[in-house]
Amino acid sequence: MAVLLQRPHAAVACLLFLYHLTSVLSIPDPRLREALIKLEASMQTGGQVVLTDAEKRLDAVLLKMKQEEMVRAEFPPALHFFKAKDLIKASPIFSLLQKMPKGGALHIHDLAMVDVEWLVKNVTYRPHCYMCVTDNKSIRFIFSSKEPKALPQCSAWTLLEHLRAKMINVTDLDNSIMANMTLVTDQDPETVYPSQDVIWAKFEETFLALWGLVTYAPVFRDYYYQGLTEFYVDNVMYLELRALLPEIYELDGSTHDTAWTLKTYQEVTKQFIADHPDFFGARIIFTIHRGVNASVMARTVEKAMKLQKDFPDIMAGFDLVGREDSGRPLWYFRDALSLPAERGVALPFFFHAGETDLEGTEVDQNLLDALLFNTSRIGHGFALLRHPVAKDLSRKQGVALEVCPISNQVMKLVNDMRNHPAAALMLENHPLVISSDDPAMFGATGLSYDFYEAFVGFGGISFHLGSLKQLAINSIRYSSLTPKQQDKALDLWQRRWDKFVSENVF
Incomplete structure (x- = not known):
């Protein structure tokens, strides 16, 4: 039985056979019940993670914290984040999550990463x-x-x-x-x-309000460095940033082009790594608003292909941003988005898709279309449970969802985090990562608040230290880094993780 539990997919058929046998005999077998419970637990995110003795001791501490958290008069994941934030800050779980090495933040937007x-x-x-x-x-x-x-x-x-x-x-x-x-x-x-x-x-008005501040050249450099600092302080070691790459202006009104902006991201990232050697780096996903027309999209994809060629180290790929429900669907842009494949150019896509609760609309097909265009990851994917074909494809192709709990709640897709679709996806270890989208807009910083909502809200009692460890590993394995870079980043993360565990086991 222990061998079967280490191989959950192979064990399912055997255990179901035994289940049907006992059903016929009307004799519930307590050993079979225990085996089924263990099998189900092994299938969730982190269910296959084998903990060290030190990790087991920390996990026991976490379990006690979570049990106390779940009987609080006001349960933070059931509240709107603006009401829950102070309660979360007072939580010992949150304090521990702040110290935890969280790996990478793979879904962050350029103009909403720094505390206002x-x-x-x-x-x-x-x-x-x-x-x-x-x-x-x-x-x-x-x-x-x-x-x-x-x-x-x-x-x-x-x-x-x-x-x-x-x-x-x-x-x-x-x-x-x-x-x-x-x-x-x-x-x-x-x-x-x-x-x-x-x-x-x-939400869109706030971006217009801060645009003239952030796109001023001296501020732009400082702003990005500050953003990296805020994530670094929150024990995030790697970022993938969605960036519009706007024209940056000087005091005399002169402007710099997109290439200058991307090069500046590269320079500031190198400087930050030099100042913080245990920070692994950052890459940029070039974005454009999904409200543009087809010809503008085609020109932008052309630009993206050139930037990918000229800046392969910092440029990760391409995406569309803006509200899906009011923007044009991916299929509208199929000719422009097909250009890289037609020309044999490798331009990875990281499409926002499924950030909607409007089932059956044209926009609701973005999930399937994103997969048809071979997206590397799916931004949000909130609607994935309503699309069994897309869900199966994303699992088989290893296309991870970038789940942003607080964003989905604040933007009115879900009220209670316990009802977030990702809770069900994590119970079957669907490929996903946790990120924070636009933390500055929501009064959050870094990743710790979103990790709290996922760990306590999505997971209930069942999610444990192994779940957190797997999510951190996912954030590196599903990044745009090369396999060799991922291995190097994981080595760095593992050293920080071991130190974290040793310092928090009493």
Whole structure:
């Protein structure tokens, strides 16, 4: 029986035969019951991980923590993250997860990786920073050596250093600016954001609000370095960043092209590794908004192929971003997305797909189409359980889902994390990784909050240290790194993991 449990797929037929035999005889066998329970446990994410003695001791500590967590009056995974955040921060499980080496973050967006407080307190206090207020009460920024030209539907530009000089207390102004750069609210989030349409409108507006800050050349470098720092502090050793690669501007208004932007990512990444030798690196997934037309998409794919050739070390591949429900489906862009294969060019795809609850729509076919275009991973894949063919293909092809728990909840796809589709997928060890999407927009940082929601919310009592270990390993094995680089990264991660275990076993 022990041998069979080490080979769950081979064991299923045998155990089912015994089950049917006992059913016929109407004699429930307690040994068979125990074997079935163990078999099911072995099939979940991390179910085949063999723990060391030290890991077993830490796992026992984790189990006790989780049992105490699940009887709390307010169970954080059942609450909206904006209400649950302080409860999570107070959790000993969260404290342990912060220390845990989590491997890589494979689904992060460029303009939402840095705490907005850093942007306000650091960037908006720099010289030559102008702000205007739009007709719909949002804000825009620009750095300029002279007064900028007026923007349509925006107030006159105000130099922030002059505005602050006139104020006795600038805290209210800073808080107001921060409120325009995040979805976080002190009010009831269900009331503030009653529908997906409302929250997506605010979500997209926040990116416009911070665009002029982040795309200023000196800030752009500092912003990316700060983003790497925040993930590094959260014990993440590798990133794959979805980036629009926008034109970056200088104080005199001159701009740099896409290649310059990608090269800057490369330079800053190298500098960060030099400063932090136990950080493995970062790669860029070039993105474009899915609202463009077919001809713009074709030109962008052409550009992506050239960037892939010119920057093979930093460029990981290509993706489409933006709300799926209101954007064009992948099949609309089939001619443009077929260009790399037609030309024999290797341009890996990392498509967002299945970030929807609109079953049966044209957009709902993005999951299957992503697989038909040989996507390397699937961003979100929230709808995968409703697509058995796509689910089977993704498993057989080893196409992992990039699951972003907090994002899916805040963007109103799921209320209670215990009901997230990934909970069922993890019980059958479907290939997936945990990431945080746009942490700055949700008032989170790094990966620890999302790991908490997955470990405590998805897993209940059944997920254990082996589950966490497997998720970290997945984040490296399903990355865009070469097999040789993955092995090297895993060696580095394993050393950090062993140190983490030894330091937290008492």
